[in-house]
Amino acid sequence: MSVSNPSKEPIRIGIDIGGTFTDVLLLDSTGKRWHVKVRSTPHDSSQGVINGLHKVLDLAHIQPEKVHYLLHGTTVATNTVLQRKGAKIGLITTKGFEDILHIGRQQRTSLYDLFVKPVAPLIPRKHIVGVEERILADGTVHLPLTEKQAKKATQRLSQNVEAIAICLLFAYQNSKHEKELLTEFRKHHPQLPVTISSSILPEYREYERMSTTVLNAYVAPVLAKYLQHLDSALISMGLQTPMLIMQSHGGVLQSQLAREQAVRLLFSGLAGGSLGGRYTSQIMNLPNVITFDMGGTSTDVSLITNGQVRETSEGHIDGLSCRVPMVDVETVGAGGGSIAWIDEGNILRVGPHSAGANPGPAAYGSGGQDPTVTDANLLLGRLNPEYFLGGDIPLHSKLAKSAIKQLSRQLSLSTEECAFGIIRVVNANMERAIRIVSIQRGYDPRDFALIAFGGAGPMHGWALAKSLGIPRVIVPLAPGLHSALGLLTTNLRSDQSQTVLVSTESLNIKQLQDTYKKLENQLRKLLDTQGVPKQSIMISRLADLRYRGQAYEITIQGSGGRISKRWLNTLVADFHRQHKQQYGYATTSAPVTIVNLRVVASGPMPSLKPAEAFQKQSKLPEPKxxxxxxxxxxxxxxxxxxxxxxxxxxxxxxxxxxxxxxxxxxxxxxxxxxxxxxxxxxxxxxxxx
Amino acid sequence: MSFEVLRNAFISVAEEMGAALVRTAYSPNIKERRDCSAAVFDIQGEMVSQAEHIPVHLGAMPESVKAALKLYPTGEWNEGDIVILNDPFEGGTHLPDITFISPVIYNDEVAGFVANRAHHADIGGSAPGSMPGAASEIFQEGLRIPPIKFVEEGNINQALWRLLLANVRTPIEREGDLQAQLASNTTGVTRYKAILKKYSPSVIFTFLADFHTYSRQRMLQQLQQIPQGNFIFTDYMDNDGISTIPVQLSVKVSTHHNHIIFDFTGSSPQTQGNINAPFAVTLSSSYYVLRCVTDPNIPVNAGCYSPLEVIAPQGSVLNPIPPAAVSAGNVETSQRIVDVLFGALEQVIPDRIPAASQGTMNNLTIGGLIPRTMQSFTFYETIGGGLGARPSAHGIDGIHSHMTNTANTPIEALETAYPLRVLRYHFRSKSGGSGQYHGGMGIRRDIEILSDTAVVSVQSERRHFAPWGLQGGNPGKRGKNLHFHAGKWKEIPGKVTFPAQKGDIISIRTPGGGGFGNTKKSITQEE
Structure with a gap:
């Protein structure tokens, strides 16, 4: 990582890939912002990235080698899973338990659909091999793994696969057998990438750990290829700084390391918006905000409380569990490109189908026939046909009108009534998403401000706020690029966790100290390799706690000082307090269990100054x-x-x-x-x- | 045009009530397994919207409100009142399910109702969990609460509160869950009133009428596509857990252009064992089937179900009278009702009906003492099985079917908390019925007992009568329960309670789903 000249701002570029557009934002050494928006290239998203980079560097007259930071939020990992285009992988697990991945939690994804599809697994059953071994809940070896067993399994799998996942029962307590298998692969098949569960997610719950491990093995080769491709294109452009990749929780990682921890990037593309919202909340000194990012194909809603982006470790992607920390985002299939249609009961509906970037809304004139939210906004006079994306995409009112007319006839409404109906319906869908992230999580939206961004957010934000009783809406300076701006406000960050599953009463302080120390050292090493000076590494210790007998945890931030009995008592007191806030009650007399210990290590990057100094305007603004x-x-x-x-x-x-x-x-x-x-x-x- | 907006608003009310309940509940059964639901009703007590997490609550909520309204007509409800009930013979399903009903009062008049229901981990009776396997009367299953005003104008009836808590095994947990149910209804009442205020009662009442009509119309459109006729089907449950005699479930489905009748006349009389399904359970299974075979996207409200008539003779296993024991009706008989209805409907809409699924929830309870601490433990779980093959797709392996959808217990959680060790957990190969499309596989789960002694209790079905295939498809493999003791495996009955010792192994092998279509046309599996 290069060190910035203290008298000047470091030059930074943020690249955010959305479903419809790729945004590139450059911050020059004077703090001035340059942005470009190019159409996303879903078949090979690096193309859009490189187009955008060339464009923005030209615009700002900046030499590529002058760039200090290049930050990238990518949807490559997400799409690899959604389209099932990952590597051909093999899995080794404990004999007798080969079907854990396919059984999942025994739940079906839809209650009333008799034709519900099973979750498409990432591995066929024939590529799953059981080995005779057994570790018990306390970590003792009940049945040792023999060398013969290890050899047999590696031989059987190495023939037909491109990557390996290993997940044995209770490996979070004792990684010995997983490591022996890893060594076996390293020795005989050094070219095969191997992910072991005890290093990617040493947490209990076998299905979730296995699924996370398998996702990593599945995505890593594809992501590595994409990043390699991009890295070499950047080098040939003359960029000298290593690319930093956004992780699902909003911290970044050097692209070299990102390839090995692919599963941490599954929701990379979602984090930028929340970070952008957090940045605005800091400037405006509003610690509690709802971020509302409405783009072309979908809308992302998240919550910032006390200035912190809310995170969760209970993510899912397409029916597969993924338990690494991620920004807690609710996504609805509603955006400017969402298509309006009429259901069997003759009721107007909007989405989740979208016209996407191609052909786009009818008004784009690129062949889209279906009426969309953008067409409705155009018809209602809200959009300027000559000034959409600054005039880059001329909008055709006639085409929008004829698309909506088709619907309005069926509903016996005027075209305008129908257009307004589309707006009301899409707003109702988005209102439900906001209710989910706020009310259903125990927060009252009336105590929040709404930060409306994304190309379409500022058009819909106020109507939503009014309907939810939110008193204030903030529209950032560049709403369409706010997610890209969010990328520029991030820090380098790495996380590690370890299940301990022990009651706070019988917990040995020494054990607590040792486990935290172990995790901390792992992370310090990671940040060190990314060039973060030792003295600027920031460490936070967290723990997941719950009342005994419950099966869900709350993550509590530990205090900074030395780990002692007192440190632990404060942690438990904070747990009771947060339990009351989130669930409405606390039982201070009940025994508390520590489930996981977590450490977050971050390397701060130069903070972002508010946008260019704004001239105070004394005279009234003139309409154009x-x-x-x-x-x-x-x-x-x-x-x-x-x-x-x-x-x-x-x-x-x-x-x-x-x-x-x-x-x-x-x-x-x-x-x-x-x-x-x-x-x-x-x-x-x-x-x- | 406000239609879609108001529809979303009423769905949100039910969802937020459900979320408040889950969020503030104390016990894992509500919080994690989500054995609860919430719903909104109009002035007549007709359901407007519902948030349910498992289908077995579908028909139960409307029945509860009906029972409460029968005792307390609209004029007798005041602001801040809450009626409580759990009586399976007056609007309930089984005793652990407790329902709270609140009126929504606007301008001094009743404008609607909200209600929520939650499965409590214990409501007294002869065994922990209030689902004793050998019960022959409801009195052994716990405390029976007919519809009673539990809260009057905001004041909790302390006498009833004390009586209730004195009759359950875990009063602190119950208190927490009951408080969550109060909070849920408060959320619902507040939100309903906010909607009335925003849009005015007349707009809302017009919408509600339109909403029922909308769902009814969409349901009728669906029914009109079904040819008319009478279709009869009979299936048998293995036994009632006390005798070994099979229990008959029969139905005649009559399809007409504007209505459909499920007539269960001819089913066995109510049984001595606990598999009797109260009428609300029979309704839930019937509603489930109707939704599945029509369009599951039709908004659920009274209008949606109005074209359906369900008939089950009083005193039969599907509409028992007191003092029948009912606790397994909810978990086992509900599944077989689905099978019987599918068997009849298959004769008229064969392209929409899957072969029989595992048809049971495989309830397993192990209780004993933890060796080191000598504290007692009770472990309870249900196990998934094979989903029946569909007319255009294979079944699904190892999953919960039809009336339930709760998550399993992770092995790493189970072994940490209980003196038990899981030895095997995998699919039963070839247990899915073969056919053009094959049924899903069942699961084998073997658990070793590590405590000195334990009491094991199993409630399962389809150990005798296999899940049937359709159109030439073969039946799925029957379920099987085995006990390894003193060096030998021994098969044990489907419904049984027995003592076990250290080193014993309980092996539950769940049924596979039936196959669909002729095996000659078999679509080979990818793997």
């Missing part, structure tokens, strides 16, 4: 034009002043009804609301009282 826009509140079109976002300065006020347009997004200021430009250029929408 007028057009008729439809508003629900009044049920009709109103002649509306249209403002250019870049013409607004710090303190500028715009009273609704008004539209504020910018290259990457459009904000609606509804009647009886006001938009004010605040710190960092953030637009704050509030009701006029």
């Amino acid at each position: 034009m007028q057009r008729k826009v439809y508003y629900e509140e009044v049920g009709k079109f109103i002649e509306t002043p249209i403002f250019e976002r870049t013409s607004l300065g710090l303190g500028s006020k715009v009273n609704g009804p008004a539209i504020i347009e910018q290259v990457d997004s459009t904000t609606i200021v509804h009647p009886n609301t006001r938009a004010v430009v605040r710190l960092g250029g953030n637009l704050v929408l509030e009701a006029i009282t």
Whole structure:
């Protein structure tokens, strides 16, 4: 990692791949931001990345070798799993338990669908081999693994596969047998990548650990190929800094290491938005916000409480368990490209099918026939046909109208009524997603601000906020690029965990100290290889606790000091407190179990300064034009002043009804609301009282 | 146009009630296995929306509200009232399932109801867990609560509260779960009122009427595609757990353009053992089947079920009268009702009906003393099996079918907590019935007892009558329970309680699903 010149800002580039567009954002040494948006290239996403990079470097007149940080959020790992295009892999497990992966938790994914498809497994049963060995719950070896057994298994598998996963019962307690098998492969088949469960996820619950291990083995070769391809393209462009890859929890990892820990990148593409939201919440000094990122194909909603992005370790991808920390995001298949349709009961529905980037909404004129949310917004006057993506994609109102007309006829509605119906329906879908991340997790949305971004977020944010009782909506400076900006606010981060499953009463402090120390040393080594100076490594210790007899845990942050009886008591007290917050009660007299110990190590990167100093604007902003826009509140079109976002300065006020347009997004200021430009250029929408 | 918006709003009310219940509940059964549900009702007590996590609660909620309204007509409900009930003969299913019902009062008038139900880990009776295998009367199964105003105008009936807690084995846990049920209804009432305020009662009442009509219309569209006629089918349960006589379940399905009848006349009289299914359970299974064979995306409300009539003679195994024991009706008989209905419907819509699935939940309970601490333990689990082959697809291996969908216990959790060791856990090869499409495989799970002694109890079905195949497909393999003792394996009955010793092994082998279509056309499996 290169060290930045302290008098200047380091030059950073964030690359965020979405379903429809790839965003590239460059921050130059003066703190100025340059952004480009290119269409995503789903067949080979590196193409879009390289296109965007060339474009942004040209735009900013920056030599590639001057770039200090290159940060990348990728959907390659996600798509590899969704499309089942990963490596051909083999699995070794304990004999008698070969079907754990296929049995899963014995649950079906849909209750009433008799034709429900089984979860498509990543490994055929014939590539799963059982070895005679057994370790017990306390880690003692009950049945030793013989060399003969190990040899037989490796020989049987090594023939037809490209990668190996190893997961034995209770290996989180004792990794001896897994390591013996690993050695066997290293000795005889050094070319085969091997993932062992005791190193990727030393946590209890055999199905979840096995699934996570297998996902890693399955994705790693594909991800490695993608990153290698990209890395060499970057080198030939003249970039000298190693690429940093976003992990599912929002910390980054050097691309070299990312290849071995592929499973930690499964939700890489989702983290940027939450980080962007956290950044805005810091600038605005609002510790509790809901991030609402509405793009072309989907909408991601997440929660930031006390300035922290909420994480979970209970992720799933396409029916497969993946238990590494990730940002707690709720995704709905609703975006600008979502298609409106009529169901068997003659009711208007929207999504989850999307017109995507190609052909896109009918208004794009690229052959799309289906009416979408974007077409509805255009028809209602909310979008400017000549200024969509700054005019890069001209919108055709006629095509949008004829697409929506088809629907409106079936529903016996006017075209405008139908268009507005589409907006209401898509808003209702998104409202449910917000309710899930807030109310269903025990939070009241009225105590939060909504940060609306993504190309379509600022158009829908206020209506949603109103319906949920959220008092304030924040629209960041560049809503369409906010996820890419989020990438620039990250730190290097690595995590490791270890199951201990012990009651806090019988816990040996020495054991606690030793386990934390072991995890910490592993992580320090990892950050060290990425060039983080020893003194700047930050360590946090966490633990997953629960009441005895329960089967779900809460992750509690431990205090910084020395690990002692007192340290433990504070941890347990914090657990009771958080249990009460999340579940409404605490039983301080009940015995508490520590399930997992966790360590997070991070190497801070230079923090991001708020956007370029904003001139205070004394005079009232001038609209650039007028057009008729439809508003629900009044049920009709109103002649509306249209403002250019870049013409607004710090303190500028715009009273609704008004539209504020910018290259990457459009904000609606509804009647009886006001938009004010605040710190960092953030637009704050509030009701006029 | 508000239709879709209001539909989402009412689904959210039920979901948020369910989430509040799961979130604030104390016991794992509600919190993790999610054996609970929540629903919203209109003024007449007709269901508007429901959030259920397992299908066996489907028909039970409407029956509970009906029973409560019978005792307390609309005029007798006040703000802050809550009616409690669990009586299987008055709106309940089995005693551990407790239901709370609250009125939604707006402008001093009842505007609707909300209700939630949760499975409590114990409600008293002769055995921990309140599902004693050998019960022959409901009185052995726990405390019976007919519909009673538990809360009146916000004041909890302390006498009833004390009586209830005095009759259960784990009162602290019960108190926590009952509090969660109170919180869930409060959430529902608040949200329902907010909707009434936002849109006005007249808009809402119009919507609710439209909503029922919408679901009814969509259901009728589906029924009109089914040819008319009468279709008869009979299947047998292995026994009632007390005698060895098979128990007959028979149905006549009559399909008409505007309605459909499931008539269970001809089924066995109620049994001495506990497999009797209260009428609410029979309804749940019937609703489940109707949803599965039509369009599961039709919003669930009273309108959706209005074209269905379910008939089960009083005093029969599918509509028992007091004092029948009922605790296994919910877990075992509910599954067989599904099979019988599918058997009849297969004669008219063969392209939509799968072969029989495992048809049981394989309930296993092991209790004893932990050697080092001498504390007592009770381990309970259900085990998945084969899903029947479908007309265009193989069955699914080792999964929970039809009326349940709860998660298994991880081996690494089980061995850490109990003096038990799992020796095998894998599919039973070739247990799925062969055919053009083969049935899913059952599971074999072998558990060794490490405590000095233990009491083992099994409640299972399809040990005698195999899950049938369809259209020439072969039946799935029957389930089998074995006990390894003193160096020898011995087969044990499907429903049994027996003492076991250290070193004994219990082997549960769950049934495979039936096959579909002629084996000659067999689609070879990829693996």
